[in-house]
Amino acid sequence: xxxxxxxxxxxxxxxxREWYLPxxxxxxxxxxxxxxxxxRMEADPRHRFTLDGQMAAVDDYLEVRPEARExxxxxxxxxxxxxxxxxxxxxxxxxxxEQVVRNLERGIRRSGELGGxxxxxxxxxxxxxxxxxxxxxxGAGLDHACVFRGVPGAxxxxxxxxxxxxxxxxxxxxxxxxxxxxAAGLLADRGAVAERLRELHERMSAxxxxxxxxxxxxxxxxxxxxxxxxPDLLAAAGKETGxxxxxxxxxxxxxxxxxxxxxxxxxHGELRSHARANILPGVNSIRxxxxxxxxxAERWVERYAEPMAALYxxxxxxxxxxMAWQRLIAVSCHDSVxxxxxxxxxxxxxxxxxxxxxxxxxxxxxxxxxxxxAVPQDALxxxxxSPRQRSGVVFAEVDRPGVEVLADDRxxxxxxxxxxxxxxxxxxxxxxxxxxxxxxSTLTFAVARHESAAFDVAEVREALGEGWRERRLRVRILxxxxxxxxxxxxxxxxxxxxxxxxDQGSPADAALPPNDVRCDGRVLDNGLVRxxxxxxxxxSLTGADGTTxxxxxxxxxxxxxxxxxxxxxxxxxxxVAEPESVRITRTAGSPLCAALEVERxxxxxxxxxxxxxxxxxxxxxxxxxxxxxxxAAEPYARIGVEFDNRCDDHxxxxxxxxxxxxxxxxxxxxxxxxxxxxxxxxxxxxxxLPTFPAAGFVAAGGLAVLLDEYSEYELVEEGRxxxxxxxxxxxxxxxxxxxxxxxxxxxQVPTPGAQSRGLRSVSLALLPYAGxxxxxxxAVLRAAEEFRHGLYAVPGAAEASAPLPxxxxxxxxxxPGVVLTSAxxxxxxxxxRVVAEGGADTVAxxxxxxxxxxxxxxxxxxxxxxxxxGGVLRLPLRAWEIATVQLGH
Numbered sequence: 001x002x003x004x005x006x007x008x009x010x011x012x013x014x015x016x017r018e019w020y021l022p023x024x025x026x027x028x029x030x031x032x033x034x035x036x037x038x039x040r041m042e043a044d045p046r047h048r049f050t051l052d053g054q055m056a057a058v059d060d061y062l063e064v065r066p067e068a069r070e071x072x073x074x075x076x077x078x079x080x081x082x083x084x085x086x087x088x089x090x091x092x093x094x095x096x097x098e099q100v101v102r103n104l105e106r107g108i109r110r111s112g113e114l115g116g117x118x119x120x121x122x123x124x125x126x127x128x129x130x131x132x133x134x135x136x137x138x139g140a141g142l143d144h145a146c147v148f149r150g151v152p153g154a155x156x157x158x159x160x161x162x163x164x165x166x167x168x169x170x171x172x173x174x175x176x177x178x179x180x181x182x183a184a185g186l187l188a189d190r191g192a193v194a195e196r197l198r199e200l201h202e203r204m205s206a207x208x209x210x211x212x213x214x215x216x217x218x219x220x221x222x223x224x225x226x227x228x229x230x231p232d233l234l235a236a237a238g239k240e241t242g243x244x245x246x247x248x249x250x251x252x253x254x255x256x257x258x259x260x261x262x263x264x265x266x267x268h269g270e271l272r273s274h275a276r277a278n279i280l281p282g283v284n285s286i287r288x289x290x291x292x293x294x295x296x297a298e299r300w301v302e303r304y305a306e307p308m309a310a311l312y313x314x315x316x317x318x319x320x321x322x323m324a325w326q327r328l329i330a331v332s333c334h335d336s337v338x339x340x341x342x343x344x345x346x347x348x349x350x351x352x353x354x355x356x357x358x359x360x361x362x363x364x365x366x367x368x369x370x371x372x373x374a375v376p377q378d379a380l381x382x383x384x385x386s387p388r389q390r391s392g393v394v395f396a397e398v399d400r401p402g403v404e405v406l407a408d409d410r411x412x413x414x415x416x417x418x419x420x421x422x423x424x425x426x427x428x429x430x431x432x433x434x435x436x437x438x439x440x441s442t443l444t445f446a447v448a449r450h451e452s453a454a455f456d457v458a459e460v461r462e463a464l465g466e467g468w469r470e471r472r473l474r475v476r477i478l479x480x481x482x483x484x485x486x487x488x489x490x491x492x493x494x495x496x497x498x499x500x501x502x503d504q505g506s507p508a509d510a511a512l513p514p515n516d517v518r519c520d521g522r523v524l525d526n527g528l529v530r531x532x533x534x535x536x537x538x539x540s541l542t543g544a545d546g547t548t549x550x551x552x553x554x555x556x557x558x559x560x561x562x563x564x565x566x567x568x569x570x571x572x573x574x575x576v577a578e579p580e581s582v583r584i585t586r587t588a589g590s591p592l593c594a595a596l597e598v599e600r601x602x603x604x605x606x607x608x609x610x611x612x613x614x615x616x617x618x619x620x621x622x623x624x625x626x627x628x629x630x631x632a633a634e635p636y637a638r639i640g641v642e643f644d645n646r647c648d649d650h651x652x653x654x655x656x657x658x659x660x661x662x663x664x665x666x667x668x669x670x671x672x673x674x675x676x677x678x679x680x681x682x683x684x685x686x687x688x689l690p691t692f693p694a695a696g697f698v699a700a701g702g703l704a705v706l707l708d709e710y711s712e713y714e715l716v717e718e719g720r721x722x723x724x725x726x727x728x729x730x731x732x733x734x735x736x737x738x739x740x741x742x743x744x745x746x747x748q749v750p751t752p753g754a755q756s757r758g759l760r761s762v763s764l765a766l767l768p769y770a771g772x773x774x775x776x777x778x779a780v781l782r783a784a785e786e787f788r789h790g791l792y793a794v795p796g797a798a799e800a801s802a803p804l805p806x807x808x809x810x811x812x813x814x815x816p817g818v819v820l821t822s823a824x825x826x827x828x829x830x831x832x833r834v835v836a837e838g839g840a841d842t843v844a845x846x847x848x849x850x851x852x853x854x855x856x857x858x859x860x861x862x863x864x865x866x867x868x869x870g871g872v873l874r875l876p877l878r879a880w881e882i883a884t885v886q887l888g889h
Contacts, residue, residue, distance in 0.1 A: 006214040006244040007201050008253050009234060011226035012050035014125060014180055015057045017088065019335040020733055020749045022344040026223070027060050033225050034061045038071050041080060046231040048080050050220075050250040053122030055110045056088040056330070069114075077115035082249035084111025084118050085142060090332035092123075092130040093284065093693040094291060094710050096298050097670030097882075098821045098833070100130070101858050103329045104140050108859060118251040121145040121170070124180035124218075126334050128279045129271040132671040134172075135164035135882055139858035143259035145172040146250070148179035149279050150271030153683050158207040158216070161261035163268045165672050165880035166836075169261045173254075175218060176207045179277060183217035187227045187234075194237040201243050211264060213257045270674055272692070275683035280340070280565040280745055284693040284712040285651075285728040287339030287346055287564075287754055288762075291710035293353040294337050295695075297328060300360030303385045303789050307494055307823040308367045310830055311810040317363045318825075324359035327352045340564040340733060340746065343753035368794035374805050375498045375796030377450040382499055383792040384491035386785055387813035387820040391490045391513060393592050393631045394793040396501040397449065399480035406447070407477040415469040417443065424455045427477055431455045436463050442474040449482070452800075486592035488513050488632065489791055494810030494823065498796065515633040516591035522584060524594050524628065528635040529768065531628050537582045537598040539628055541637055543768035547702050549659040552766065553626055553639070555579075555600070559615040560651045560728055561608045563735045564754055565745040567651060567689065567728060572614035576604055579624075587627070595629035608649030620646040636706060636767040636783055645727060648755045653723040655716075658701030659768060662719040666773050668696035668784065671821065671835045671882050673777070678715050685742030690714055691725070697784040698722065699773060704780045706765040706787040726762050729755040777838045778816050785819065811887075815844040818877070822884075826860050829886035836877040846873040850887040858884060 013033065018026055034057075041047045051057050062069055075081035087107035092100065111117040121137040121144065123129060128150040137145055145162055151174050162172040175182060182204070186196050204215040219226060227233065231247060238245040272279060284291075301324045309317040335341050336349045364383075372381040384390050406427050409417070424430045429447035434455075436443055443460070461468050491497045515527040522533040530542040540550035557576045562568030579600035588595040602622050605615035627640040641654065664677050682688035691714045692698075697706045698713050700722055705713070712725040731754065734746035765787045769776035796802075811830070813820050817838015824831050834844045846853075853873045855863040866873060866885065877883055 005201075005205060005208070006246070007197070007204070007217055008214045008246060008248050009183060009186065009217045009219050010050055010248060010250050010253060011048060011230060012180070012218060012220035012250065013052055013224050014220065014222050015052045015054070016222060016335050017056055017060065017333050018345045018348070019341045020747050021342065022348055027064070029223055030057060030061055031064050033223070035065070037225055038068060038075070040228060041075055042071070044231065045080070046247065047226070048247045048249045048252070049226070050082040050118070052089065053084065053118060053124070053250075054086045054089045055084055055107045056333075058083050058114065059110065073115045076111075079116070079249065079252060082118040082251040083114060083116075084108055085121065085140070087329050088333050089123070089125065090329070091283070091334040091338050092126050092133065093128060093669065094294060094337045095332040096302065096695065097130070097132060097136075098302050099298060099328055099332055100136055100670060102325055103332065104136065105859055106325070106329060108140065118249070119144065120250060120254040122250060123147045124175065125149070127281070127283055127338070130670045130672070131270040131674050132164050132880070132882065134162045134170035135166055135168040136671075136858065137170050138168050139882060141857065141859070143171060144254045144257065145170050146175065147172060147271065148175045149277045150273055151276045152267065152271070152273040152681060153275035155265065155267060155276070156207070157209045157212065157265060158204070159209055159212040159264055160267050161264040163266055165269060166878055166882075171257070171259060171261050171264065172267075173216060174207075175216070176276070177203050180218045181221040183219040184221040184224070186217065186219050187230055190233060193233050194240040197237045197243055197245065198241050214253070216253060273681040274686045274688040275681050277684055278686040278741060278745065280686075281689065281691055282562060282564065282566040282728065283338035283340050284691070284710070285567070285725040286730060287756060288709070288727055288760065289756060290337055290339050290346065290350060290353070292708075293350055293357070294331065295709040297353045297357035297360065299789065300357050300364070301325065301328060302822065304792060305360040305363035307385065307810070308383065309363055310823055310825040311494060312367050312371065313363075317366060320359050320363050324356045327356040327359070331356075339754060342733065342749055343751055346753055364792065368792070369797070371496060372794040373797050374802070376798050376802045376804065377796050377800045379498050379500045379796040379804060380487060380489070380793045381496055381796060382489040382491050383496045383794070384494060385789040385792065386493065387811060388493050389491070390786065390791065391488070391633060392786070392791050393486045394489050394791050395484050396487050396793065396795075397482050398485050398501050399449065400483050402481050403478050404481040405476065406479055407475070409475045411472050412475045413469070414443070414464055414471045414473055417473065417475045418457055418460060421457050424451050429479060434460060442476065444476045444478060447477060447479045486590055486631070488592060491791060492807050492809035493812035495808045497807035498804040500804070512591050513632045517594040517630045517632055519586065519589050519594040522596060524596065524630045526630050526632060526634070528633070529630065529637055531630065531637050533584055533596050533598060533628065535582065537579060537584070537600050537626065541766055541768055543770070544635065545770040547659050547768040547770045549657050549703060549768065551657045553598070554655045555624060555652060556655055556723070557602065557604050557650055557652045559605065559608055560649055560730060561610060561613065562738055562740070563730050563732045563745070564751060565734060566686070566738055566741050567691070568738050568740050570608065570614045572612060574605055574615045576602055588629070592632045593629065595627055598626040598628070600624050600626070604647045604650065606647050615649075622646060636765040636787065638763070638765050640761065640763050641726060642759070642761040645729065645757050645760050648729055648731060650729055651725060652727040653725050656703060656705065656722045656724065656766070658703050658720060658722060660701040662701035662715060665692070665698055665700040665713070665715055665722070667692060667694035667698040667713070668837070669694065671837070672880060673837055673839065678719055687740035689740070696788060697780060699769070699776070699780055702769055704767040704769060704783070706767060706784045708763040708788060724764070727756060727760055731755055774839060781817060781819055781837055810848070812847040813844060816840070816842050818842060818844045826886065829888045831856070831860065831884065831886050833882065833884045834875070834877070835883070836879055836881050838879070840879050842877050844875040844877055844883070846875060846885065846887070847871060848887065850889060852888045854886050856884050856886050858882070862886065
């Protein structure tokens, strides 16, 4: 028998770190499994094992068994235990491209510390794969990928060349006929091993190519260990059948394959087909609070804290950033951020996301407050997270003329009154002055937002005289009324500037920028975009180029009898689209910012009715508030939707008619903008709904929807309308019977938390554009960048008489279609990552005070030196290229 038909059996486990059980309960099983496995492998050198391609399982074990580190390292170094290259097996569509890189970076570093990294991008159970994964893997020095879900029906072999949008190809092994468990039952019946070996060999041979190499049998499944006598059973079965069979790690299997892709079938872009396996797309919309939390945490760490630390920090912030990344990567797991686990898992995931966000905010606070120490109290320090100079609106708390009574307590013991003062702080403000009435009966404190005068509470006690503790007084706390007002700021690229807040009594719009906002009745207009709200609560939108669409903002609520993995409309669905009442009010009005608010009341069915495959007759009253807002000089309309979800088993979508009928959509994801049609490929056991994930934006038919969180969308009405999922709720991890999926996706575990009851708020923006996507891409990319990454303001802390410090520029990156994804410090260099997302060859112009530049790979390993002219680097990029450069002196 030829070597190409040798069968390599890879014992392994697929380890779901947290899923239908929370993390610590699964870890208990992991520790028991690895305790037994290490003993077995040390006792019999024939055993081989692959630990699921993720270091999380190793680190989770070693945290409990630190004494086992040398045992694990010895097995890794011997080549018998394969670990890495990932830190964790993430969901590729629900984390940023930058996070995918950091995941791989961390996993390769940690596995290297234990003796070796499995040299393959092992992606066994992700719910589809992003378009740029081949380029990411090659950029980290990995020549192979291994996948299961999402492979299109055109693939009829176990080996193909997977090609990224930039043309980078990686040799890819597909796991057909059962995925990562295609040989899971091989040794389950010791009397039938030979028979099952023949069946497995025949099944896998049907998928092989001459270029494939040996057949691959994945002996393992979720949370499993191999049989103790696996080497003996396989040897005996091989001898009986004449089939060449051997045990190996997945690392050893791929090390024996060629790295090239010549002659292999080509598969381009993302893998999201339902033809070969379920991709479970409902995870993109279930538990939307987790998607929102992930988006916000990532931005605080990636685009605020890390660049601020690199440009303006002192190095002491790095540990905070490391902890933030560790938490972010941990929650990117394909059963964590997806929300398809039990409620306890979701609670823990949400807590880690919150910690990551708080760590990012802490770094920004630390650096911002240092710089704001030189900024007057009546000014703001504004940081620009974008690599281009920006102008825009920030908001400041200011005092207005007049007096506001915060408290008026009569007959209050003086001791109690003075105990409420902490230094100068009282009622969340600072004591500016105090007075005692002539008759000694009334003590009055004036408090202000800023500490402006020396205050010693001992002076008050002295004025009250002996026996002051027993005195009873009227105690009044007075302040100036506060108001949040918009302030115009112009800030250098990745830099900061100080701007004055309006003086008391002066208009907030004293110095108006171009394209200020006008509000007339139900019309908002800033010269770049015009909004008119209709009586039914929908609105029209017109861009500066005349691109117009109407009927935007309608809401459609329908039933969902599915689970956390798949949407499933009831056979007898009840769709609620018409509100029972509509109220429109103006809530903000300024030349810098104006808004209208639409309050619509509905009666939604309270729950699904599984007995009749429909929705309940009982309804719940729900009020949905939609806010439309324009800000000066912004070419898009800001939209906010808020409601209190009081219902179960349903899906709510925001409908947005398009200026022109579209045949496809363009959605930004991870280092790419992916084009998708009106349908999805089916053929497997899952109905191919054309609902797709989007991260930064989705654009179609002349309308770009700029997104604040990971979202799900669908082009409906034959491409005339875009429907954005605002909420999908379900009460079960998986259901055994679901009309749009043939088999269970997990256990039938109740998930009342996945009904997502309570307050739900969504922020997005709408940008009209004319012409084809290719001509509008640069404008959309820039608008999406600015919408998602607002200017960051810190109140000044110096004396009000202090002068405004000069603006400071950090790092500028320009170029058509060029997107900055990372700016950080690494080993004394400033490291910058950019992507050519415009879909065409371009040049990234990087400018700062550096004198040296060099390329590096995604792991930071240095490459060729690059020419620098006067502190400017001109970096040619091919379309969709991910490029990393290091800048220094």
